Amino acid sequence: MPSITPAFPGGTILGYPRIGRRRELKRAVEAHWAGRTTAAELDETLTALRLATVRRLVALGLDPADGSVPSSFSPYDHVLDAAVLLGVEPADGYFAAARGDATRPPLEMTKWFDTNYHYLVPEIGPDTPITYADDAPVRWFAEAARPADGGTPVVTRPVVVGPVTFLLLATAAAGAPDGFRPLDRLDDAVAAYGQLLAALGAAGAPWVQLDEPALVADTVTAGLAPGELAAAVRRTYTALTGVPGRPSILVAAPYGDLRTGRDDLLAVLAATDVEALAVDLVRGAPADAPVAGLETKTLVAGLVDGHNVWRADLAARLDQAAALGARTGAGAVTVATSTSLLHVPHDVADETWDGTDGRDPRLAGWLAFADQKVAEVVTLARGLRDGADAVADRLAAASAALADRATAAGVVVPQVRARAAALDDADATRAPYAERAAAQAARLGLPPLPTTTIGSFPQTPQIRAARASWAQGTTTDAAYADAMRAEVAHVIALQEELGLDVLVHGEPERNDMVQYFAEQLDGFAVTAGGWVQSYGSRCVRPPILWGDVSRPAPMTVAWTRYAQSLTSRPVKGMLTGPVTILAWSFVRDDLPVADVASQVALALRDEVADLEAAGTAVVQVDEPALRELLPLRTADQPAYLAWSVRSFRVATGGAAPDVQVHTHLCYSDFGDVIDAIDGLDADVTSLEAARSRMEIVPQLQQAGYARGIGPGVWDIHSPRVPTTEALTELLTLAAGAVDPALVWANPDCGLKTRGYEETTASLRHLVAAARAVRATL
Numbered sequence: 029m030p031s032i033t034p035a036f037p038g039g040t041i042l043g044y045p046r047i048g049r050r051r052e053l054k055r056a057v058e059a060h061w062a063g064r065t066t067a068a069e070l071d072e073t074l075t076a077l078r079l080a081t082v083r084r085l086v087a088l089g090l091d092p093a094d095g096s097v098p099s100s101f102s103p104y105d106h107v108l109d110a111a112v113l114l115g116v117e118p119a120d121g122y123f124a125a126a127r128g129d130a131t132r133p134p135l136e137m138t139k140w141f142d143t144n145y146h147y148l149v150p151e152i153g154p155d156t157p158i159t160y161a162d163d164a165p166v167r168w169f170a171e172a173a174r175p176a177d178g179g180t181p182v183v184t185r186p187v188v189v190g191p192v193t194f195l196l197l198a199t200a201a202a203g204a205p206d207g208f209r210p211l212d213r214l215d216d217a218v219a220a221y222g223q224l225l226a227a228l229g230a231a232g233a234p235w236v237q238l239d240e241p242a243l244v245a246d247t248v249t250a251g252l253a254p255g256e257l258a259a260a261v262r263r264t265y266t267a268l269t270g271v272p273g274r275p276s277i278l279v280a281a282p283y284g285d286l287r288t289g290r291d292d293l294l295a296v297l298a299a300t301d302v303e304a305l306a307v308d309l310v311r312g313a314p315a316d317a318p319v320a321g322l323e324t325k326t327l328v329a330g331l332v333d334g335h336n337v338w339r340a341d342l343a344a345r346l347d348q349a350a351a352l353g354a355r356t357g358a359g360a361v362t363v364a365t366s367t368s369l370l371h372v373p374h375d376v377a378d379e380t381w382d383g384t385d386g387r388d389p390r391l392a393g394w395l396a397f398a399d400q401k402v403a404e405v406v407t408l409a410r411g412l413r414d415g416a417d418a419v420a421d422r423l424a425a426a427s428a429a430l431a432d433r434a435t436a437a438g439v440v441v442p443q444v445r446a447r448a449a450a451l452d453d454a455d456a457t458r459a460p461y462a463e464r465a466a467a468q469a470a471r472l473g474l475p476p477l478p479t480t481t482i483g484s485f486p487q488t489p490q491i492r493a494a495r496a497s498w499a500q501g502t503t504t505d506a507a508y509a510d511a512m513r514a515e516v517a518h519v520i521a522l523q524e525e526l527g528l529d530v531l532v533h534g535e536p537e538r539n540d541m542v543q544y545f546a547e548q549l550d551g552f553a554v555t556a557g558g559w560v561q562s563y564g565s566r567c568v569r570p571p572i573l574w575g576d577v578s579r580p581a582p583m584t585v586a587w588t589r590y591a592q593s594l595t596s597r598p599v600k601g602m603l604t605g606p607v608t609i610l611a612w613s614f615v616r617d618d619l620p621v622a623d624v625a626s627q628v629a630l631a632l633r634d635e636v637a638d639l640e641a642a643g644t645a646v647v648q649v650d651e652p653a654l655r656e657l658l659p660l661r662t663a664d665q666p667a668y669l670a671w672s673v674r675s676f677r678v679a680t681g682g683a684a685p686d687v688q689v690h691t692h693l694c695y696s697d698f699g700d701v702i703d704a705i706d707g708l709d710a711d712v713t714s715l716e717a718a719r720s721r722m723e724i725v726p727q728l729q730q731a732g733y734a735r736g737i738g739p740g741v742w743d744i745h746s747p748r749v750p751t752t753e754a755l756t757e758l759l760t761l762a763a764g765a766v767d768p769a770l771v772w773a774n775p776d777c778g779l780k781t782r783g784y785e786e787t788t789a790s791l792r793h794l795v796a797a798a799r800a801v802r803a804t805l
């Protein structure tokens with residue numbers, strides 16, 4: 029066997045949360061944005077955070093001397109960091125690029141692969157400067173290797189987005205000629221990365237990690253010509269491995285399978301001179317026969333799930349790792365997480381598990397957050413090096429935890445399983461649309477171009493304060509409910525005054541559109557401090573779906589009934605759909621996700637039935653995350669679309685013909701899911717559309733969609749109040765593209781992040797615009 033020089037570390041992780049155990053990053057950057065700290069003070073805090081992070085990773089068992097510890101920090105976003113590295117964005121305009129300022133709008137933000145992390149989309153044209161412009165990775169390496177505080181040196185492995193992925197995620201800058209693609213600038217980018225590698229080598233870095241997740245994502249590469257991606261990868265890594273004095277290169281391909289695209293990119297990378305390849309073996313399968321070129325490389329086996337919170341079956345993973353060398357022909361095999369740990373909270377031990385705050389103590393033993401996953405990697409690496417016996421106690425403890433979880437009460441609830449198994453097509457099928465439309469028209473008696481909103485009204489500081497003091501126990505349940513009822517009454521009165529046609533209760537009682545339901549459903553747990561970064565300084569606490577899901581009691585009915593008691597106009601019942609509930613939670617890994625979705629759908633179906641029984645004539649089931657879970661590989665998409673559409677239809681399929689079912693989608697480009705939107709069979713679909721000037725309306729029509737459609741005319745992501753004229757123009761555009769009888773007038777999304785002043789003015793303009801267009805019909 030040829031020797032591997034230098035050996036890659038025995039065990040590693042592809043990246044670690046950047047936000048800080050106590051959300052120190054959030055606090056530091058927000059204080060700086062508010063003008064409370066200088067740039068130098070911010071810098072000092074971030075340096076301390078970086079050092080604390082690498083030292084913690086060493087304390088958890090990663091080797092301090094060989095590049096095991098990733099240097100994966102970012103002050104805001106790692107894609108923005110790469111843009112600054114290449115001089116595409118100026119280093120001194122870092123936060124302005126992220127958030128906008130008086131001189132420029134922020135970069136657009138979009139989902140990072142199929143995760144709930146959002147990155148900033150770089151804008152690149154033919155003349156955009158691309159040069160090695162920022163040495164942050166070198167400085168961060170040096171500050172840990174030669175710490176100014178005299179602490180123990182840590183030789184880290186700088187982690188940078190790879191050039192192919194960076195360009196594939198970028199968008200063509202405004203004014204770029206037709207047909208220009210950022211990938212056309214590959215040679216410039218590779219030259220700049222080459223300079224970075226030379227600088228890292230000179231600073232003494234033994235390894236660098238270049239992340240290339242675009243290589244597993246047809247959703248990103250679909251527009252390329254056959255063979256073009258493989259050629260770009262070959263060209264990039266042939267050039268970079270030729271850089272004199274460079275560190276050894278690890279190319280990481282998290283989130284999916286390198287081998288199942290149009291080209292087998294594992295084979296392409298194995299044929300280059302990079303020293304190590306990290307593959308995601310949670311999502312992808314290893315090669316089943318030796319791969320040419322791999323014999324001189326280290327295969328870094330991503331066997332610990334970086335994207336979920338469950339403790340791993342270490343004995344099984346160790347067997348898998350031990351078999352990989354022979355199976356793939358790799359010269360050496362080491363273990364890692366499948367992805368960066370960016371997507372999971374820091375430490376299970378940061379929660380209280382004694383049952384005092386309602387969290388099931390059994391869960392503590394079943395979970396692995398970031399720190400537990402580091403320990404899992406360390407155990408696997410030791411087992412691989414010294415044999416299973418050397419880590420026998422750890423393997424046994426993991427097996428025992430899994431066995432405990434498998435047999436614990438609530439994990440399998442026979443009645444829930446039986447009910448899901450008994451579902452058939454009839455449960456997912458409502459009366460024909462024509463019949464429903466006639467019954468709903470008779471019941472609701474709405475004018476053409478009915479006006480409505482998407483659900484939430486501004487979450488004022490008073491609402492947030494009331495919720496916080498209720499959560500702390502300083503406000504009684506009764507006082508909190510009174511405060512929320514007063515808010516609902518205010519929102520109803522305001523909508524009546526504005527002249528909206530279909531009202532909402534405003535969702536003041538909801539902390540979050542998923543957590544609110546997770547707190548009330550059996551089978552879910554919520555954490556107090558399980559924060560993960562959503563984007564920049566924004567963090568979320570995804571609920572944990574651990575058991576069979578059912579609904580012990582109605583969740584929303586009292587609020588909707590109360591709101592309806594205040595008005596003679598229809599008030600929408602508001603639910604979050606099954607796909608979105610799953611997308612924004614950590615979902616159990618011991619049951620096919622389609623089955624989990626059926627359980628959630630049945631719980632929602634019961635809620636719809638109770639709303640209907642309470643007299644609700646319109647029910648909205650939001651699915652903003654429908655596009656988010658779309659699999660990265662084209663071949664996997666039909667199965668996903670089948671179960672996601674079906675679960676929505678199960679949730680809504682029991683509604684009587686005269687109950688109008690709405691859905692709402694946002695956050696995306698709907699092109700890939702247009703047939704699925706039609707498949708939901710909702711009576712009315714509201715979508716984000718203002719920024720794309722209604723282009724979704726003709727697209728949906730061409731796809732055969734012929735039910736109610738509410739293309740959002742007001743972009744609620746901006747504080748700007750749209751004029752009546754602008755709204756009239758957009759509504760006219762929509763009403764001209766399809767049968768105007770199908771068109772609704774509504775904003776893009778919920779109003780919870782907006783203030784009352786702009787909301788009131790904008791809705792006034794919306795109602796006026798709808799009336800103006802109505803008069804022309």
Ligand code: MET
Pocket residue numbers: 482483484535541602650652692694777778779780
């Ligand atoms: C992200 S979609 C939000 C929908 C929800 N009904 C709201 O208005 O807030």
Ligand SMILES: [Zn+2]
Pocket residue numbers: 482652692693694695776777778
């Ligand atoms: Zn929305």
